[in-house]
Amino acid sequence: MSSSVVGFPPGFFTRGALAVAQDLLGCMLVRRMPAGSGLPAGSVLTGVIAETEAYLPDDPACHAHRGRTARNAAMFLSGGHAYVYFIYGMHFCVNVVTGPEGQGEAVLLRAVRGAPVAGCVLSGTLVPSESGALTNDLIPDAQTTGPGRLCRVFGIDRALDGADLTDPAGPLYLLPRTGPPPPFSATPRIGIRKNADVPWRFVMG
């Protein structure tokens, strides 16, 4: 046990979408920006996950419910991978796969907060000011609230579909929370018609 990298406990991402959706609140999403993103290549964006939704295999609202297709193939990878899809002609959404390989369940990341996290070296986000210069200003929460906006700010698109979110050397990865579990509330999920009544959306605070 000599690794200096703080990781998730083994099996964290294969406990099912409902458990993982709650336990991801307070965890950190880390993005290494690629060249051509508007930020210098290698710029790091971070955010504390503040809102999630669970999608289960038996759930009619889940993309995997009607079987595996080219679009949702990444959802059938093992837990800890990314499932990124394009919707409404203009938005990307990013999910964390939460089942064993072949299961088809995931957690949609709906919002992150730019608040610093004590004890973590990645304490802020780099954003270009209006003049184009980089600052250490936190991104306003309004810009990272909503799955489409979150993906736009973090530069997430289909290129990250299937990415390993547990690899700290990768372009997009997760870090465990360092403090106690944050309080949260459960509400119905947003913007779906099928199985719209179940309280599988989890909001920190």
Added chain:
DNA sequence: TGTATGATGAACT
């Protein structure tokens, strides 16, 4: 080959 739909966001009233 056609077409309905959608895990959204912005701009309205």
Added chain:
DNA sequence: GTTCATCATACAT
């Protein structure tokens, strides 16, 4: 509260 921009995907011809 409502409308709508806009298009990849899935599925029905």
